[in-house]
Amino acid sequence: MNNQWQETMLAEVKAGGRISDQHIVDMIRQAVLSQRLPPGTRLPEVALGEIFGVSRSVVRKALTRLASYHVITQQPNQVARVCAPDIDETHEIFAARRLVEGEVVALLAGALEPEQCAVLANHMEAEKAAYAEGDESARIEHSLAIHHYLADHAPNRILGKMLSELILRTSIVIALYKQPSLASCYLVGDHDTLLACLRDGDAEGARRAIDQHLASLEQLLDLRAQENRIDLAAIFGKLGG
Amino acid sequence: MNNQWQETMLAEVKAGGRISDQHIVDMIRQAVLSQRLPPGTRLPEVALGEIFGVSRSVVRKALTRLASYHVITQQPNQVARVCAPDIDETHEIFAARRLVEGEVVALLAGALEPEQCAVLANHMEAEKAAYAEGDESARIEHSLAIHHYLADHAPNRILGKMLSELILRTSIVIALYKQPSLASCYLVGDHDTLLACLRDGDAEGARRAIDQHLASLEQLLDLRAQENRIDLAAIFGKLGG
DNA sequence: CCACCGTTTTTTGTATACACTATGGGCAGT
DNA sequence: ACTGCCCATAGTGTATACAAAAAACGGTGG
Incomplete structure (x- = not known):
């Protein structure tokens, strides 16, 4: 049933106060990222309006x-x-993110204050702790926090905005294609080498670190999934019709 | 007076048939690019609605x-x-475009069919002809066509979309900051060297060509304007406060 | 049993009305 | 003459009503 997420949202609405379009954007985005709203879910305007207590406008x-x-x-x-997004688009999203995030960390190398590096280091420790405890959702949250921090502090704000959007799209395709079996083993280490390069002002090293990090991430995805999904869709389509 | 562009748009509306939101987007974008709508122009919803013959929705x-x-x-x-956009943002837009367009042409190097190269070559000839005749707006149009062609045929569609948006934003700041005195002398030649690299499959050469092209373009802008603007703002700010 | 077609239902597209907010100009006070 | 306040106006924010399109459903004929 897809009434699950509706109830969740309703609860949040009841708890919170007034609701604006920005809130709706944030909540739906969060719901998509946390997979409460699976890809392909229909989002009728009237239903959303009733859920959030606002009109279609x-x-x-x-x-x-x-x-x-x-x-x-x-x-x-x-x-x-x-x-x-289909498999092709997924690869393109990753390629774009490699380019943009690589440039961002290269610009950031040697430009971060010690306390900013400390913030990153804290997130990395928390990420490792969450990984050790097997709390995957917490690990992801800290990992996202790291990358968003990089995006928010990019010397070039346009590239920063681009990176933010690419992080979002990356998260969506990860939620879509991640194979549950494979753990995110190497990824935590990548962040450490990145931080070292940032501290040392090693721009090209930082770029390489991010590049490898994202490549590993992409490797964790199941790109054969396309066939499976299409088969399933076809089967259900036949059964339903 | 700013009734000029309103009349122009009205004329187009009368000539054309039905008007959708996409048409309005295109027309306003074009009007901004061609400087019929100077930066800072107010765009009230009701006025636009009356002009285009649609409601505020x-x-x-x-x-x-x-x-x-x-x-x-x-x-x-x-x-x-x-x-x-202010001067800082202008520099950031150019930097972002250098990164993205550089990658796009690098990906495109050696991947274009001969007829695609021919299309580019045609635009470049037309651009040179327009330059020789002193028809600046025609030259700009062909130059934009070249870059948009690159964006539309980028192997990575996400990067292509990004490039399209950056071309748009670049055009806006050029319209804003271009000093009328300086002609776009070197720029036409850059396109030729770019095409040669694309044909030869010289990815890094193509990247360098675009990089230099965009650097030259940025040089043509009047970045001292910042002082003027800021001084004026500061003065008025002091007087007002 | 399946495909095709008309009808009903759902959902979006557009226009419009009303309420709230910002802006600008005139007026009184200094 | 200048400053501060108040009111008229302009403009956006939101809700709602109606029209049009798409989708879902059921019935009919093969």
């Missing part, structure tokens, strides 16, 4: 913005759906 | 999308205005 604005972030897809006269 | 959707393209800025309860 506000929902539409939120959906428009979510579409510009590539969280959902909107086609004329059709209901909005949660994005489900 | 459609206008609002168009404005939201224009904001996501960074063509206009929107603040709560305030009139939307045409973007006017």
Whole structure:
């Protein structure tokens, strides 16, 4: 049933106070990232309006913005759906992120204050602790915090914004294609070498570290999944029709 | 007076048929690029609605999308205005574009079919002809066509989209800061060397060519303007406060 | 049993009305 | 003459109503 996430959101709405389009954007984005809203989920405007207690006007604005972030897809006269990038697009997203994040950390190398490095180091320790405890969602949260910190402090704000969006899209495809069996073993170590390069002002080393980190991440995904998914979809389609 | 562009748009509306939000987006974007809508121009929803013959709903959707393209800025309860990036942001836009377009042409090097190269070559000849005739707007149009062609044919569609947006933003700041005195002398030649590299499959050469091309372009802008603007702002700020 | 077609239901597209907020100009006080 | 306040105006924020399109459903004929 897809009433699950609706209830979750409703609860948050009841708890919180007034709801604006930005809140809706944030909540839907979070719900997508945490896989409470699986890719392909239909997002009818009236239903969302009832859930959040606002009218379609506000929902539409939120959906428009979510579409510009590539969280959902909107086609004329059709209901909005949660994005489900295909394998090709996934590779392209990773390639773009390698380029942008590589440049960001290269610019950042040697430009970070000691306390900023400390913030990063804290997140990395927390990430390792979460990994040791097997708390995967906490590990992911800290990992995201690291990368978002890099994006937010990029000397070039345009590249920073780009990186933020790419981190979001990367998270979506990871949620989509990650094979549950494989653990994120190497990834934690990558962050340490990155931090070392940032401290030393080794721009090219930082770029390489990020590049390798993202390559490892991409390796963890199941790119054969395409066949499986298509088969399943076809089967269910036949059964349902 | 700013009734000029309104009349132009009205004429186009009368000539054309139905108007959708996408049309409005395109027309406003074009108007901004061709400087019919100077930076800072107010864009009230009701006025636009009357001009295009649609209601505020459609206008609002168009404005939201224009904001996501960074063509206009929107603040709560305030009139939307045409973007006017400051000098810092201008440099950052150029830096981001150098990175992205450099990667795109590097990916494209050796991957273009002969007829695709021919298309580029045609635009370059047309650009040179326009330059020789002193038809600056035609030259710009062909130059934009070249870069958009590269963006549209990028092997990585995400990078292609990014490049498209960066070309747009670059055009805006060029329209903003270009000093009318300086001609675009070297720029035409850059395109030729780029094409040669693309044909030869010289990825790094193509990257360098684009890099230098964009650097030259940035040089043509008047970045001292900052002092003037800031001085004026500071003066008025002091007087006002 | 399956495919095709018309009808009903769902969902989006657009216009419009009302409420709230910001902006600008005039007026009184200094 | 200048400053501060108040009110009129302009403009956006939100909700809602109606029209059009798409999707889902059921019935009919092969």
